[in-house]
Structure formats: structure tokens, C-alpha cells
Amino acid sequence: MKLCMIGTGYVGLVSGVCFSDLGNDVICVDKDLDKINLLKKGQVPIYEPGLSELVVKNYRNKKLKFSTNLKKSIQESDIIFICVGTPTKKGGTSADLSQIYNVAKEISLSINKFKIIITKSTVPVTTGDEIERIISKRNNKNRFSVVSNPEFLREGEAIRDFTYPDRIVIGSNDLKSNRVLKNLYSPLISKGAQYIHTSRRAAELIKYASNAFLATKVTFINEIANLCEKTGINVEDISIGMGLDKRIGSRFLRAGPAYGGSCFPKDTKAITSTANRFKTDLSVIKSVIRSNENRSNLLLSRVYEILNKKIKNKKITFLGVTFKANTDDMRDSSSLSMIPALSKKGAIIRYFDPTGYKKEFEKIKNVSFINNIKKSLIGSDLVIIHTEWNDFKSLNFKQIIKGKKFIIYDMRNIYSPSKIKSQGFKYFSIGR
Ligand SMILES: NC(=O)c1ccc[n+]([C@@H]2O[C@H](COP(=O)([O-])OP(=O)(O)OC[C@H]3O[C@@H](n4cnc5c(N)ncnc54)[C@H](O)[C@@H]3O)[C@@H](O)[C@H]2O)c1
Incomplete structure (x- = not known):
């Protein structure tokens, strides 16, 4: 089938590449000429494990094309996927749909x-x-069908998630389109993905409700971790004890920093805003948003306590600044609020991230990127493990540091407290 992906970002590029790998002819379109030029040279503008190899393979065998010519790409294709951004409106909580409606036009x-x-x-x-209303202004309704097919992939696991999804949700009021899409997805269905055909509005809401629920689970265990810290309990025992209940499940029950990324923060806000529009109060999700927004401040106050409220000129190293491991995505990462706050208090911040330098900290005073884990640690007063990259999971701190020992604040509970403490380091973690 001939497919056109409009928007070649995390979702458009990954799903476009995977569809081409399944034998479809795919054109990935973006208005960003630099991005398209990079891709044509076989270079991938985002960090996503395994993506580069698939781009090169399918571009070479001509199943995958890249273009900035939207009109031509649409005309050459049978199925058009809209994969542009839907960020939060500036100064508001609802989704900014301008990119979607521009594409619809x-x-x-x-x-x-x-x-x-x-x-x-x-x-x-x-x-x-x-979208249907916009397109039907110039086209008869029998010339097109508008379908919702939300994407559930996670950055860092995107290829696997796309290829082996738990479910494929198709929201369409048109049976013919449903048949075509079931056929398009048949290679994934035959590998075990559940195919759900529902109304377009239901598909739209399934995505938001899913993200809001996952954000709630993360926030729930984060709050339980706060209680564990006060009561001398290890939150990991709670996660295991709860997670083994099949009704609850163990995933998304790991305490850590505030959730971030390109989805949970904006989607939780957008669903409450939609509910307000329909005069419904999603009070649970509203309180999740509030709790998560407070979390970075809560962890910052812990940092102040750890450093006895003496922040000025303290050398603080962040290991990882993206919102989670295996991605270069900085959108709504909790480091974006914590690093500037610490810099404002006079700390000298260094950071190492496996995905490199981040322009987001360019203008923040006393923040520098160190391109080497060990060098970033030497001379630190406090090391904050912010992201759970494998690169940080087996560091031999004792061997790295010959002289003055730093304090470690492990926001991902990567290390065993007793093991690190036995090496003579002061060690703090989350909920234990
Ligand atoms: N990132 C994720 O993990 C993820 C997962 C599931 C769903 N989603 C959703 O998918 C959507 C896209 O997210 P993303 O992270 O891929 O966004 P992104 O910002 O990485 O990519 C969007 C791309 O669309 C392009 N674009 C915008 N307007 C365009 C136009 N008129 N013509 C051509 N290209 C245009 C932009 O240049 C950009 O490259 C969002 O609604 C998001 O919520 C994202």
C-alpha cells in the first residue's frame, strides 16, 4: 500500500519506517527541510535504538522516501497518516491543534x-x-474517510512497541476504511496484536485515558514513596507487593522524579481541558497533574537538605538529563526545572548525557556539559542520577574517586543503598 506520513518526528518517522519494513511504499514528509535532508543522507535526527539501521535499509531498497512536498506526497498515496505535534497551548492547558488543522487544510x-x-x-x-469538516469544505465526503488510529509506542522502545503492540485501535465510522486498515496491520495482528475497531471519538479518548492512567500510576507510587521515606519503608517492597496483584500489575510502579516527556504532561492537561469543555470534572487527573508539578520542588528541597542548605558554589553533577533513558527527548524533563533552580541558588552544574549536549541549558548560568562520565564526576560535591541509562548502572564510584567522596542522590534507585554506603559514600535515593 502507498502511505504518506505527515510529520517525520518520533511517531511519524518510526511508524513510517516500520510500515516500509513491512513491505509498504512510504513517503515521510516534513516541513523541516534540514530534517529531510539529513534523512536523505541516511542520518537520523533523533536518538532511537535500532531506527538508523531500518532507515538506511528501507531507503536503500526504495520502500521509504523522504520529501518536503506535501501536495505531491498526498497525491501519490492512498493512506495519509497525520503525525504532527499537538503540544499544550502556550499559557493554557488545552492541546494546540494548529498543526493538525493546517495539515487538514x-x-x-x-x-x-x-x-x-x-x-x-x-x-x-x-x-x-x-478535520472531516475542514476537508469536506472542498471535497465530497465520498472522496475521503477520516479515521483515528492513536499511537502507543514509547520512545526508547519505539521499534519494538510498533512491531509488537499490545493493541491496534482503529476509530472509524466507515467499514471500508476499517477493512483496509485491518489488512495494513495484518502482519502485526498475526504476531498477536489485538485489533480493536471502535468509533472515532472512542479511539481518540482511549489514547488520552491510557496516558492519564499511566501518569496516575507513576504519580501514585511517587506519593507512596514520600510516605515510605517518612516511615522507614523501602518503596520497592511496596511496588513488588502491589505489582504482583494481577489487577494492579508491576509496570509503571517505580518511584522516581516527576514524570516528563512529550506525552504525559501535555496529555493529562489536555484531557482535563477537554472534560472542562464538556462540563465534566476529571478531579483525579487534575490532582495527578498538581502532584507531579510539585514533585520537582519536593526533590529539590531534598537536595537542599542533603547539602545542608548550602548550595552556593556546590559542584553538582547530573547523570542523564532527558526525561527517561534511551531517548534524546528533553520535552518536559524534570531536569529542565531542577537545573535552573539549582543554578539560581549558586550551584555549579555539570551534566553528562549519553545523547550529548543539550541546547536547553545554553543560557543557564554555570551549567556545562562534560562528554565523559568519569570526568563529570571528579570534583563533585553531589552527583544526581537523574536518568536510568544502562551506562550509569554499574559505575565503580570508589575506583573513579581517589580523593574527596561525593554524595550520591540516586533518583532512579539504581544502586543498592547498603553496597554504596559500604564504599564510604553518603547515598540517598527515592522512597527507601
Ligand atoms: N513521542 C512519542 O513518544 C509519542 C507517542 C505516541 C503518540 N505521540 C503523539 O504523536 C504526535 C507527534 O509526536 P512526535 O513526538 O512525533 O512529534 P515531533 O515534534 O517529534 O514531530 C512532529 C513533526 O511534524 C512536523 N510538522 C509539523 N507541521 C507540519 C506540516 N504542516 N507538514 C509537515 N510536517 C509538519 C514537524 O516539523 C515535526 O518534525 C503528537 O500528537 C504526540 O502526542 C507521541
Whole structure:
């Protein structure tokens, strides 16, 4: 089948590449010329394990193309996936749908034969209705079908998640499109993915409800960790004890910093904003948002306590600054609020991240990137393990540090407290 992915970011690029690997002809379109030029040279603009190899393989065998020409790409394709961003509106909580509606307008000007138009982007309930309205201004409704097919992949595991999804959700009021999409996804269904056909609005809400639920689970265990710290309990015992209950499940029950990334923060806000629009109060999700927003401050106050409130001129090293491991994505990472706050108090911050220098800290005073884990640690007063990269999981701190020992604040509970303490380091972690 001929597919066009509009928006070649984390979702558009990964799903486009995976669809091409399944034998489809895919054009990935982006308005960002630099991104497209890089991809044409076989270079991948994002860090995602395994992606580069698949891009090169499928670009070489001509199953995958890259373009900035939206009209031509739409006209050459049967199925159009909208994969552009839906960030939070500036100064608000609702989703900014301007990229989606701009694309809908462009599609409406380019329809030359029947098209299935799919939102893979995460969009609030009724967005599909609006896309349909925009396109039907210039096109008869029998020339196109608007479908919702939310994407559930996780950055860092994106190829695996796309290839072996738990479920494929298709929201469509049109049976013909449903048949075509079931066929498109048949290689994944035959590997065990559940295929769910529902209404377009339900598919839109399934995505938001899922993300809000996962964010709730993370926030729940983070709050339980706060209680564990006060009561001398190891939160990991609680996670195991709870997680073994099949009704609860063990995933997303690991305490750590505030959740971040390109999805949970914006999607929790957007779903409450949608609910407000429909005069429904999603009070649980609202309190999750509040709790998560407070979490970075809570962890910062712990840092102040650990350093006896003497922050000025303290050398603090961050190991990892992205919102989680195996991605270069900085969107809404808790480091974005913690590092500036510590810098404001006079700390000297160094950071190491396996995905390199981050322009986000360019203008923050006394923040520097060190391109070597060991060098970033030497001379530190405090080391904050912010992200759970494998690179940080078996550091021999004692061997690295010959002289003055630093304090370790392990926000991911990577290390065993007794083992680190026995090496003579002061060690703090989350909820234990
Ligand atoms: N990142 C994730 O892990 C993830 C997972 C599931 C769902 N989603 C959802 O998928 C959507 C995309 O997320 P993302 O992280 O891939 O975003 P992204 O910012 O990485 O990529 C979006 C791309 O769209 C391009 N774009 C914008 N307007 C365009 C236009 N008119 N024509 C062509 N290209 C255009 C941008 O240049 C950008 O490259 C969002 O709604 C997000 O919530 C993301």
C-alpha cells in the first residue's frame, strides 16, 4: 500500500519506517527541510535504538522516501497518516491543534482520488469531526474517510512497541476504511496484536485515558514513596507487593522524579481541558497533574537538605538529563526545572548525557556539559542520577574517586543503598 506520513518526528518517522519494513511504499514528509535532508543522507535526527539501521535499509531498497512536498506526497498515496505535534497551548492547558488543522487544510487542497486520512497524533475527542469538516469544505465526503488510529509506542522502545503492540485501535465510522486498515496491520495482528475497531471519538479518548492512567500510576507510587521515606519503608517492597496483584500489575510502579516527556504532561492537561469543555470534572487527573508539578520542588528541597542548605558554589553533577533513558527527548524533563533552580541558588552544574549536549541549558548560568562520565564526576560535591541509562548502572564510584567522596542522590534507585554506603559514600535515593 502507498502511505504518506505527515510529520517525520518520533511517531511519524518510526511508524513510517516500520510500515516500509513491512513491505509498504512510504513517503515521510516534513516541513523541516534540514530534517529531510539529513534523512536523505541516511542520518537520523533523533536518538532511537535500532531506527538508523531500518532507515538506511528501507531507503536503500526504495520502500521509504523522504520529501518536503506535501501536495505531491498526498497525491501519490492512498493512506495519509497525520503525525504532527499537538503540544499544550502556550499559557493554557488545552492541546494546540494548529498543526493538525493546517495539515487538514493542505490535505483538502490535494485530494485527487479516494484517501483514508488517519490521525496518529494524539488529539482530543471531536478533532476527527473537525478535520472531516475542514476537508469536506472542498471535497465530497465520498472522496475521503477520516479515521483515528492513536499511537502507543514509547520512545526508547519505539521499534519494538510498533512491531509488537499490545493493541491496534482503529476509530472509524466507515467499514471500508476499517477493512483496509485491518489488512495494513495484518502482519502485526498475526504476531498477536489485538485489533480493536471502535468509533472515532472512542479511539481518540482511549489514547488520552491510557496516558492519564499511566501518569496516575507513576504519580501514585511517587506519593507512596514520600510516605515510605517518612516511615522507614523501602518503596520497592511496596511496588513488588502491589505489582504482583494481577489487577494492579508491576509496570509503571517505580518511584522516581516527576514524570516528563512529550506525552504525559501535555496529555493529562489536555484531557482535563477537554472534560472542562464538556462540563465534566476529571478531579483525579487534575490532582495527578498538581502532584507531579510539585514533585520537582519536593526533590529539590531534598537536595537542599542533603547539602545542608548550602548550595552556593556546590559542584553538582547530573547523570542523564532527558526525561527517561534511551531517548534524546528533553520535552518536559524534570531536569529542565531542577537545573535552573539549582543554578539560581549558586550551584555549579555539570551534566553528562549519553545523547550529548543539550541546547536547553545554553543560557543557564554555570551549567556545562562534560562528554565523559568519569570526568563529570571528579570534583563533585553531589552527583544526581537523574536518568536510568544502562551506562550509569554499574559505575565503580570508589575506583573513579581517589580523593574527596561525593554524595550520591540516586533518583532512579539504581544502586543498592547498603553496597554504596559500604564504599564510604553518603547515598540517598527515592522512597527507601
Ligand atoms: N513521542 C512519542 O513518544 C509519542 C507517542 C505516541 C503518540 N505521540 C503523539 O504523536 C504526535 C507527534 O509526536 P512526535 O513526538 O512525533 O512529534 P515531533 O515534534 O517529534 O514531530 C512532529 C513533526 O511534524 C512536523 N510538522 C509539523 N507541521 C507540519 C506540516 N504542516 N507538514 C509537515 N510536517 C509538519 C514537524 O516539523 C515535526 O518534525 C503528537 O500528537 C504526540 O502526542 C507521541
